[in-house]
Amino acid sequence: xxxxxxxxxxxxxxxxxxxxxxxxxxxxxxxxxxxxxxxxxxxxxxxxxxxxxxxxxxxxxxxxxxxxxxxxxxxxxxxxxxxxxxxxxxxxxxxxxxxxxxxxxx
Numbered sequence: 276x277x278x279x280x281x282x283x284x285x286x287x288x289x290x291x292x293x294x295x296x297x298x299x300x301x302x303x304x305x306x307x308x309x310x311x312x313x314x315x316x317x318x319x320x321x322x323x324x325x326x327x328x329x330x331x332x333x334x335x336x337x338x339x340x341x342x343x344x345x346x347x348x349x350x351x352x353x354x355x356x357x358x359x360x361x362x363x364x365x366x367x368x369x370x371x372x373x374x375x376x377x378x379x380x381x
Contacts, residue, residue: 276354276358278305278309279301279309279311279315279319280319280323281355281358281362282301282304282305282309283297283301283311283316283319283320283323283329284323284328284329284347284351284354284355284358285300285304285355286300286301286304287329287345287346287347287351288347288352288355290346291332291333291344291345291346292344292345293342293343293344293345294313294316294317294320294342294343295342297311297316297320297345298310298311298313298316320345323351324345326350327348327350327351328347328348328350328351328354329345329346329347329348329351330345330346330348331343331344331345331346332344332345332346
């Protein structure tokens with residue numbers, strides 16, 4: 276799973292979000308390393324919807340603009356659990372190998 280997908284699912288795990296809310300949450304989660312442009316976000320949401328990992332939740336009009344909210348599905352929760360476990364296993368393996376190495380000097 277690519278990092279933006281992981282972060283989108285993580286954002287939606289906190290509850291339904293609209294596009295801008297997802298974008299802001301992804302930026303916060305990644306400490307501003309990942310910035311999703313609208314085209315990238317909505318392409319990812321369309322793909323995740325087609326895969327059954329997210330689904331539209333509701334729509335509302337705010338200040339004359341349509342906000343479409345998305346939520347994670349049970350399949351999306353399972354995929355996020357699986358990816359989280361995979362990343363944890365990789366991090367554990369890296370930490371084990373790093374224990375024997377000296378830290379770099381600046």
